[in-house]
Amino acid sequence: MSQFRARLAANRAVGEYRHLVFITSAEIGPVRPGHFAALAVGGPDSAMLLRRAFSIHRAHAKTSAGTSIELIVSAKGPGTKWLVAQPEGTVVDMVAPLGKPFQLPKQAVPCVLVAGGYGAAPMIALAEELRSRGCRVDVVVGASTESKLYGVLDLKRMADSITVTTDDGTQGFQGLVSDVLPDVMRRADSAVVYACGPMGMLRAVSKVAASTGAIAQCAVEEAMACGVGVCMTCVLPVIGDDGVTRMVRSCTDGPVFRGDRVRWDAVGTVPDDALGAPTSAGH
């Protein structure tokens, strides 16, 4: 993890998202699928102080120009709206790579990748990585609607099978990724599920994985202020190796967690059996 300035080299629309390519001359550590970047937004006189976190879509080590870092950004609030509106040449302050990436299987086991919306951002690099290890790769990509699907073609090229779902049926099966996942996993005999998307999806995916005995690797998205582990805002209840539930930081202990370790039903709360719960008041 290092902090550096990066120049926006390309900013183009992909469906409802923007594909941003940043170039930096800085030496940054090895980037693995699941790592994320935290960007400062708005410039020096901005009223926005907090960092914005984005999965690293791709990172290419030293070209002549430097290292490129690619993000897929959905304009949601003021910070992301500012970011996608930047012209090429804008320089931003970035911290990357951050967090714990997806854990890769030692053996060449069948893997299924499940992505919701921009959750597909890290999946293409992950699919490549798994293929290079000889794993079978099946893919399930979903979104609320067609324009919010990402990476379908790229993933199709690499995957042994791909299944697309949209809530409104504008492309692929009408429904949720979790509706089609059991079939896909049965067909492929998947041993590991890699998932990235909204909490609800991750929760459903973990349930499916649990029922088939597969391992689930889920990249969560909790609201972050710093991205580097000092603000304690990004916590969720996770069961440790000792069986104890703790409120852990998704930016440093995550964003990738084992699905069976996250207390999905309790996200947004502090379970009574969590270490140090219940809280008395205090900030």
Place this chain on the structure above:
Amino acid sequence: MSQFRARLAANRAVGEYRHLVFITSAEIGPVRPGHFAALAVGGPDSAMLLRRAFSIHRAHAKTSAGTSIELIVSAKGPGTKWLVAQPEGTVVDMVAPLGKPFQLPKQAVPCVLVAGGYGAAPMIALAEELRSRGCRVDVVVGASTESKLYGVLDLKRMADSITVTTDDGTQGFQGLVSDVLPDVMRRADSAVVYACGPMGMLRAVSKVAASTGAIAQCAVEEAMACGVGVCMTCVLPVIGDDGVTRMVRSCTDGPVFRGDRVRWDAVGTVPDDALGAPTSAGH
């Protein structure tokens, strides 16, 4: 005075200043020399809330494109730095024309224009106006150094005489405008002095005018928050027709004041004989 959105159509360097041309389709009232515009800066997510005031350099009524408003901007703090850094096409919220402009003589009397730094911004239009009324126009332009002089060539074209001063002697006489002003006024037998520049200069010019019995019309520059008369931050001590000193708003009662009416020595204070002085605490 109206509030409208204006598009930055041109932004080019002139010495150490930037010449900004804005275009608006809005109908705005007649603009006279000495009027100013108040701009919101920094965009929607900016930490900067207060308006920035600038003398209107030129304003051309309805071309096909709309009305153009030209400003000469010196990058001082964050707001002006933001403004001069904007690319063409940037849309800003502007309020103009504001304030009381220079009063023009009824008869074709000899006038001298005194400008310090970007204080020359309104002087070119003023010179034209005075010439059109048949007034003799002499000009004294000064700045700390050559690169901070503005409008010398334009003014030379229109003036019967022009005298340039710089504190460091990089152009014209080394010294202050007030050093050369008495000679200029004696030679031209000036009846009215129009001045725009720093307080110190206006004070000196007013003194010179007083000594020769000429009328001084001074455009002052007091820190402004709103520009429209509601915040009461832009006040300075001015003697009214009734001989009473009041703290008056330079944005609505000014920025142009008669030099013999401003309590120059007391600017930045509340003179004991001002109406309602001394203040007890309280905001």
Place this chain on the structure above:
Amino acid sequence: MAVDISTALARLQLPAPVLTASGCAGYGRELDPYFDITAIGAVVTKSIMLEPRSGRPTPRMAETPSGMINSIGLQGSGIESFIEHDLAWLRKRGARTIVSIAGNNVLEFGRLARRLRMVEGIAGIEINISCPNVANRGLVFACHAGSAAEVVAEVRKHAAPGIPLLAKLSPDVTDIVEIAHAVIEAGADGLAMINTLLGMVIDPVTLRPHLGGRTGGLSGPAIRPVAVRAVYQVHAAMPQVPILGMGGIRTGRDALEFIAAGASAVSVGTAIFNDPSAPLRIQNELTDEIAAHGFTSLRAAIGIAHRPA
């Protein structure tokens, strides 16, 4: 779907919920070129004192991150001039007017109320107790329940019977609910909150306090979370007391935060310096927000943040 945005501050019925904040809108006249000042809830005047007052020396303000700090010093030409010129204009213009009053001591507040009793066309009085009590070491009335209540009782005693009185509270207190209770007990019909936070900016060049008055009042979006919290706390403690909420309102969404926290109406201050048409713009944005949330009236949204989701 049309939304009913009418509201009330105690006896004061208002056709619309957005007002100007005292000291940020002059006497209404300055803003009339930018929006129809009769279209908003009311104009709250700059605080009026008995005598003309020059205010503080300049610099009187500094821009701060998402806010500003000011030390105007209640400059004004006094109540007589206000009634003769400014109030007369407001009445002719047909603007609802809430007169903000400020005194150097308790008795002055009473004299101001008595003077206003003799004039027509005043919708209500906002009592600015966030000013220093010259009679008591310059301690701010609003910072102590006793002095705050004393001022309100004195105004109640002398003001026209039935005229709505709003006591304007300062956030610079340990327990704003205690002050709120005291001024309501003393006869205020409602509360205006919040006034500015006491702050200071040091000039980066001179390394001395930037303001002529050394300290000044911090305002603008920077203080909004403090203002929303204050309104929420007071509404929770005394839900029946009408609140005029303010502090950093810049958009309709900001205004809705105050309504949800328990305000019956809101005032817009510093945002006017950024956008002279802000009050009406914010009122229109607020109306759209209320409709977007599916409410048919503003009243339905008042205090909703206190109800289970």
Place this chain on the structure above:
Amino acid sequence: MAVDISTALARLQLPAPVLTASGCAGYGRELDPYFDITAIGAVVTKSIMLEPRSGRPTPRMAETPSGMINSIGLQGSGIESFIEHDLAWLRKRGARTIVSIAGNNVLEFGRLARRLRMVEGIAGIEINISCPNVANRGLVFACHAGSAAEVVAEVRKHAAPGIPLLAKLSPDVTDIVEIAHAVIEAGADGLAMINTLLGMVIDPVTLRPHLGGRTGGLSGPAIRPVAVRAVYQVHAAMPQVPILGMGGIRTGRDALEFIAAGASAVSVGTAIFNDPSAPLRIQNELTDEIAAHGFTSLRAAIGIAHRPA
């Protein structure tokens, strides 16, 4: 020209004037990748409590104009784990460490101080009295001179003799000077100020309080003028008392405002979330500012805003 930036907080000598703010720098370790944590004045730890504590439910923060609001709820793994893992690491790393402690009642503060007495490598203790007193209706210790002094006296009684004690003050009081006097009387060697302002953000969609904890602490540049004012007031009243100033410091210029107002050192908090290398960057900027003003030492600038220009 080299500038001497060494300073002191009472007995605590510091080679450099910029520290981290409690709760904004973890236990130092997280920031070490971004700057040399031994190069700044000291690391002030997240407030430590006796027992492990889960903190508040999420959402725990909201961005606000030029600031943020948080309700972390003092999450931590308790003093034993802190000493065993975090403090051990800090000592090995050679970072000066100020341990911030927080208790649910007066006695817990004493027990924390006693426990720390037995460990090496602590430069000082910051007493976070800006937390609720569970034993007394959750009233915040720092909001009342009595309870604030009680906590400090208890810590003094049990802490290692001679270890510098800083009492951390809350700005949410009517008279911060009164509280400052009380904690100094009670045995604090210096003051850390300010903690966050109590605030609230209403979620624009649900129209309910955004934070899991409903109210939270407002921090960041938005509150800087309040913090500078507080430091200035307290330094004016008790110039001999060392102050660790904080509240919205984002640049060396901001830091210099606090030094000029009377702080002997400063802490950087929220700015770290914007820029993880902020503490050292700000220290370097401050050094340049001091030189640019022609001072040969930081000490020469302390409190200069109080002297005639």
